[in-house]
Amino acid sequence: MLRTLRRRATAAGLSLATILAGSLLATGTGAPAHAAVPATIPLKITNNSARGEQLYIYNLGTELSTGRQGWADAAGTFHPWPAGGNPPTPAPDASIPGPAAGQSATIRMPKFSGRVYFSYGQKLVFKLTTGGLVQPAVQNPSDPNRNILFNWSEYTLNDSGLWINSTQVDMFSAPYAVGVQRADGSTASTGRLKPGGYNGFFNALRGQPGGWANLIQTRSDGTVLRALSPLYGLETGALPATVMxxxxxxxxxxxxxxxxxxxxxxxxxxxxxxxxxxxxxxxxxxxxxxxxxxxxxxxxxxxxxxxxxxxxxxxxxxxxxxxxxxxxxxxxxxxxxxxxxxxxxxxxxxxxVTNHYARKIHAQMADGKAYAFAFDDVGHHESLVHDGSPRQAYLTLDPLS
CATH class of the missing domain: 3.30.920.50 (Beta-1,3-glucanase, C-terminal domain)
Structure with a gap:
């Protein structure tokens, strides 16, 4: 049984308010390891976005063998974060150059519980506080990542295999799909939008009365960047506190x-x-x-x-x-x-009266599955794939259309 645990820790007074503290995906007992899972597995990243900007990749998380937080380079080598400070100090540049549009590249994933971030055109800003890594919090208008188009996938790789998912728990943004190649050579994937689903979601949100359109964030040039989750919509005043x-x-x-x-x-x-x-x-x-x-x-x-x-x-x-x-x-x-x-x-x-953000996300998914709120896995409606003996994982970046 897989239990997905979303932990939010607010760092009061920080411009980047979400701290990674512990697992993003916590796997329960009982998942059989069909064969020994190697120390790293390949992650094939395919850039089908049709965007011309430089792509940056980050593999950040907790090393399961030690509990240390850090990042992995393209070869899957773990690097622990140095000590942070108060106020937060800049984190080392953990970016990996990603493939150009129409191209693919492969990096190695270590036994982590963490996130694979990707950003278009600009590197993301990460900082370190005494409690660990401070991640982007774009609900804050002063966050330095506010005007960057980015997203992330979550995964756990351990001795029982790989769990990897797409997520919209915090925001809906640059689309992507995840997948795994099984030991028998077959593949499983999830997270892909229907054709036209990206614009379809934003158009549907704009048409939903009651403040839901206020979840959408754009750049000054009019570029749509993301829609915040309704939780952050409440925190920013985009949605009324009485909405439910x-x-x-x-x-x-x-x-x-x-x-x-x-x-x-x-x-x-x-x-x-x-x-x-x-x-x-x-x-x-x-x-x-x-x-x-x-x-x-x-x-x-x-x-x-x-x-x-x-x-x-x-x-x-x-x-x-x-x-x-x-x-x-x-x-x-x-x-x-x-x-x-x-x-x-x-x-x-x-x-x-419902979570219209989640409703509209699920309506645009090719397989109907998504992580549109923290416990969207109740009843197995989540966008997650798992295999006990993974050969390879996939991250496919899709067009913003």
Whole structure:
């Protein structure tokens, strides 16, 4: 079982506010290693963007054998970050020249839990604080990466294999697909948009009333750079804080007189928890009637960020229940199905009050799969590929069209 863990740590007062602290992808137990996974595997990067700017690649993360943060060069050699400072100090230049448009290049991926960034036309600015690497935070208008077109993929390579995904948890930007070549020579891929899907997403977001168009960031020359996630939309004031209140209130009202049944583990259908709202709090009981965890009524930030009042610790009770609740709120399935998680994507995003950012991303994906919010993997609707004996990974940069 793969559990995706999105950790956000805010560095107060920093112009780059998101610190990489620990794994971006945390793999659970039970994934068989079909053959010994080598120390590094090739990552083939293909530039199908049709853009003429210089491409820069970065492979940043945590070395799993030591827990040290650092970067890998094109050969897959690990380099630990030097000590940072307060205020943050510039990080070493970890950029790797990427292939020109229409070309491919191959680098090596070490046993990391981390990110492969790519940027067009300009190198990204990374800094180091005493807590580790400070990453781009383009929701901040003064962030030095604000006007750079860039994106990233997340991956974990360990003794049980490779997990690699595309992600829109923080933003939707320069499109790409990821893939893996299996031991038998076959390949699996995900993350590709439908033809016209890039512009289709932005056009759909512009047409969504209620402030959703305000998530779009452009350069002064009019170039569309990205759409911020709704969580960052709340933080920047692009979306009103009350954007999810109507739906949240209806859910709380419904389950004050009925029961929400959560079956959080697909491989353990007998493990069920039962939620009822009493005194404004949703209490979950187990089969014996004992209260196992409780949730205050969430707000939009809790829903979009899957945090705060929907915090999901990496345990076996509250975390799995919270993940399921978070997915149900974002997909607006909690009123139409009192047994969660909802198995059918056909039921997702049907309420007028929903995560329209996630809805529009999924609608433009060729396979329907995406990481449009932190727990989009509930029910396996995420854009992730895995293999226990990977021969090669792929990162394909697609046109902005």
């Amino acid at each position: 209140d109507d739906y949240i209130n209806r859910v709380w009202q419904k389950y004050s007189t009925s029961t929400l049944t959560v079956t959080p583990f697909a491989d353990r259908p007998g493990t069920k928890y039962y939620g009822r709202v009493s005194g404004g709090v949703m209490n979950f009981t187990d089969g014996a009637g004992a209260v196992v965890t409780s949730f205050q009524k969430p707000d939009a930030s809790s829903v979009f960020g899957c945090h705060r009042r929907l915090d999901a610790p990496n345990d076996q009770v509250r975390g799995p229940i919270s993940r399921t609740l978070c997915a149900g709120f974002n997909r607006s399935t909690l009123l139409v199905n009192s047994s969660q998680p909802d198995a059918s994507a056909a039921d997702f995003y049907k309420d007028n």
